[in-house]
Amino acid sequence: MGRFIIKRLFLMAFMLIGLLAITFVISHIAPTDPAALAAGPDADTEMIERYRLEYGLDQPVYVQFGNYLTRLMNGNWGTSILTTRAVADDLLLYFPNTFELVVFSIGIAILLGIPLGVTAAVLQNTWADHTIRILTVSGVAMPMFWLGLMTQLYFALYLGWFPLGGRMNMMTDPPDPITNLLIVDSILRGEFGTTAEALTHIVLPAVALCFPALASIIRVNRAEMLETLKQDYIINAMAHGISMVRIVSVYALKNAMLPTMAMIGLRFGWMLGGTVLVETVFDWPGIGLYAVQATISSDFEPIMGATIVLGGFFMFTNLIIDLVYAWLDPRIRGQI
Amino acid sequence: MPDKPILSFIDFKLNFDTFDGVYQAIDGISFDLNPGESLGIVGETGCGKSVTAKSIMGLLPSPPAEVAGGGIWFDGRNLLKEKSSTLKSIRGNEISMIFQDPMTYLNPVFTIGKQIVDVILAHQKRGNHGRSLTSKQAFQYGMELLDKVHLPNPRRQMKSYPHELSGGMRQRVLIAMALSGQPKLLIADEPTTALDVTIQAQILELISELREQLNLSVIMITHDLGVVATVCDRVLVMYAGQIVEDASIKQLFNNPSHPYTRGLLQAVPDPAKPNKKLKGIPGALPNLLNPPIGCRFQTRCSSASEKCTRMPALNKIRTNQKVACWNVGTT
Ligand SMILES: Nc1ncnc2c1ncn2[C@@H]1O[C@H](COP(=O)(O)OP(=O)(O)OP(=O)(O)O)[C@@H](O)[C@H]1O
Numbered sequence: 304m305g306r307f308i309i310k311r312l313f314l315m316a317f318m319l320i321g322l323l324a325i326t327f328v329i330s331h332i333a334p335t336d337p338a339a340l341a342a343g344p345d346a347d348t349e350m351i352e353r354y355r356l357e358y359g360l361d362q363p364v365y366v367q368f369g370n371y372l373t374r375l376m377n378g379n380w381g382t383s384i385l386t387t388r389a390v391a392d393d394l395l396l397y398f399p400n401t402f403e404l405v406v407f408s409i410g411i412a413i414l415l416g417i418p419l420g421v422t423a424a425v426l427q428n429t430w431a432d433h434t435i436r437i438l439t440v441s442g443v444a445m446p447m448f449w450l451g452l453m454t455q456l457y458f459a460l461y462l463g464w465f466p467l468g469g470r471m472n473m474m475t476d477p478p479d480p481i482t483n484l485l486i487v488d489s490i491l492r493g494e495f496g497t498t499a500e501a502l503t504h505i506v507l508p509a510v511a512l513c514f515p516a517l518a519s520i521i522r523v524n525r526a527e528m529l530e531t532l533k534q535d536y537i538i539n540a541m542a543h544g545i546s547m548v549r550i551v552s553v554y555a556l557k558n559a560m561l562p563t564m565a566m567i568g569l570r571f572g573w574m575l576g577g578t579v580l581v582e583t584v585f586d587w588p589g590i591g592l593y594a595v596q597a598t599i600s601s602d603f604e605p606i607m608g609a610t611i612v613l614g615g616f617f618m619f620t621n622l623i624i625d626l627v628y629a630w631l632d633p634r635i636r637g638q639i
Numbered sequence: 640m641p642d643k644p645i646l647s648f649i650d651f652k653l654n655f656d657t658f659d660g661v662y663q664a665i666d667g668i669s670f671d672l673n674p675g676e677s678l679g680i681v682g683e684t685g686c687g688k689s690v691t692a693k694s695i696m697g698l699l700p701s702p703p704a705e706v707a708g709g710g711i712w713f714d715g716r717n718l719l720k721e722k723s724s725t726l727k728s729i730r731g732n733e734i735s736m737i738f739q740d741p742m743t744y745l746n747p748v749f750t751i752g753k754q755i756v757d758v759i760l761a762h763q764k765r766g767n768h769g770r771s772l773t774s775k776q777a778f779q780y781g782m783e784l785l786d787k788v789h790l791p792n793p794r795r796q797m798k799s800y801p802h803e804l805s806g807g808m809r810q811r812v813l814i815a816m817a818l819s820g821q822p823k824l825l826i827a828d829e830p831t832t833a834l835d836v837t838i839q840a841q842i843l844e845l846i847s848e849l850r851e852q853l854n855l856s857v858i859m860i861t862h863d864l865g866v867v868a869t870v871c872d873r874v875l876v877m878y879a880g881q882i883v884e885d886a887s888i889k890q891l892f893n894n895p896s897h898p899y900t901r902g903l904l905q906a907v908p909d910p911a912k913p914n915k916k917l918k919g920i921p922g923a924l925p926n927l928l929n930p931p932i933g934c935r936f937q938t939r940c941s942s943a944s945e946k947c948t949r950m951p952a953l954n955k956i957r958t959n960q961k962v963a964c965w966n967v968g969t970t
């Protein structure tokens with residue numbers, strides 16, 4: 304087990320370098336001149352050329368990439384042209400917001416998705432199943448940003464239950480950072496008013512973001528439950544008079560959770576990619592918005608920084624999913 | 640027969656309501672099983688052996704399964720009419736079943752121990768044995784059961800997962816589970832088909848041994864007449880959802896009377912004449928969506944005649960032998 308994790312972490316480091324190389328190359332063949340951008344709009348040709356030499360931008364791409372990696376190893380993530388701040392500081396500011404949003408969202412998707420999937424399977428072809436199917440079909444079909452706008456209209460503007468957007472109210476001071484996660488920090492510092500506020504702000508964006516994931520988790524879980532309930536070992540359990548509740552919630556569910564876990568991992572990755580839509584609609588100060596703005600303005604350092612954080616986070620989550628998989632399935636546990 | 644039968648099928652009929660139409664899987668079977676008796680059910684694949692066994696346990700999914708008539712009486716109760724809670728308390732406590740493929744009948748993600756303990760606890764919750772075990776005692780009892788079915792090293796096996804055990808070991812585990820509720824009747828649906836020959840013999844020996852020890856009645860379903868000869872007192876020969884012959888072992892091998900039974904026996908290799916060519920039964924099972932009128936075997940029977948277009952009844956032709964065939968006279 305320990306060896307498996309170390310092996311995977313090594314592999315992750317290589318994958319991350321690969322990911323960086325791809326992003327690096329793409330951003331360098333884009334038809335913009337990084338030197339001209341970095342030197343600023345007022346710079347003349349001579350200044351641009353000097354800048355190019357100074358930062359090694361005249362070198363071949365692979366040399367530049369090598370230089371970049373060396374710099375990164377020394378803890379220098381570069382500076383954002385857009386925010387004029389160190390990329391590392393920006394990421395520390397924005398990533399925790401996205402992290403909270405995504406974790407909250409996948410949490411909702413899992414906590415709702417699995418019971419609904421099980422219910423739909425057990426009550427197959429009843430009104431309950433049909434109702435849940437409507438939910439899943441619309442979850443897959445509805446664009447996230449549209450759903451976000453609709454929930455804003457209804458729950459924020461019309462009912463006034465939740466704020467329209469943002470991470471918290473303008474006037475509230477954030478707690479002194481410990482983890483940089485607003486909800487966690489406010490609890491640790493005992494500022495429960497802030498916690499409540501942060502929670503009301505996270506509900507609508509998290510719901511909008513979770514819908515596609517919720518829909519796929521329900522679908523996969525339902526299909527897997529139906530398949531599992533037909534298995535011989537379920538018949539054997541029934542033949543021994545074990546109660547149906549126990550058969551469904553323990554005997555079948557643990558088996559059906561294996562493919563469901565794979566879907567959760569997959570959906571989690573998509574969520575990280577899709578968070579920018581929700582962040583835009585809800586004015587959420589997250590890394591998705593940060594990365595997109597950097598991309599639009601060819602702000603190279605933040606693009607690379609965001610790639611590292613998002614990519615690394617995604618890979619790490621997948622490692623965790625694999626560990627959960629091994630924990631659920633003894634046949635896999637034996638192999639790692 | 641001194642005792643009253645423990646299990647009686649009375650003109651039991653069961654259909655599957657399929658997309659293509661109504662499939663008459665079991666068509667009016669009647670037989671008695673006496674306490675302590677070991678009854679074999681033989682017949683080619685698809686003739687309804689497993690469906691018969693699963694009907695006793697109430698394990699057929701409905702739809703598509705549909706009881707079309709008759710009754711299954713166990714210990715004075717009609718199983719087809721009982722509430723599902725009563726059926727649950729009968730399952731495992733009074734009637735237990737073991738299945739064909741030990742590979743797929745154990746849950747792959749739980750330990751053997753957890754599965755046995757669960758079954759033991761479920762039995763005592765529903766059962767009438769008046770015991771109340773803690774889960775620790777249930778674990779202990781589980782190990783005793785594994786020991787009883789001669790599984791080596793029970794303590795370690797309790798912590799193993801199914802994929803760590805061989806097929807024969809898994810079948811022993813399933814037998815241990817089946818015995819945990821101290822049933823009166825054990826139904827074994829081809830318990831050795833998926834195992835290799837030496838293991839087969841061991842499992843059959845185990846079943847015979849347990850039968851004597853625990854005074855079990857046994858229903859043994861099999862394709863294999865050799866298995867029948869080793870463990871059964873009496874045999875039902877099934878063909879296309881009907882019983883065509885019901886005979887003691889001795890009568891079956893000495894005086895096989897139904898043409899289908901004779902065909903089955905000719906298809907068994909005789910160790911004394913290894914070079915003799917085996918004779919199969921030509922043709923295939925009739926389509927039970929639309930069964931032939933009269934005897935269901937007539938299409939494959941060499942001695943079929945005009946009268947076979949009427950359904951023959953299962954008639955007693957000798958002591959311990961009943962046959963459903965117009966061409967076999969009663970004596
Ligand atoms: N759930 C079901 N739905 C429809 N038809 C079924 C179902 N289960 C069994 N049958 C049909 O009932 C018939 C009898 O099946 P059964 O499983 O009893 O055969 P069997 O005698 O046990 O054969 P084998 O020796 O191969 O186990 C088969 O023709 C099968 O197609």
Ligand SMILES: [Mg+2]
Pocket residue numbers: 688689690828
């Ligand atoms: Mg069968």
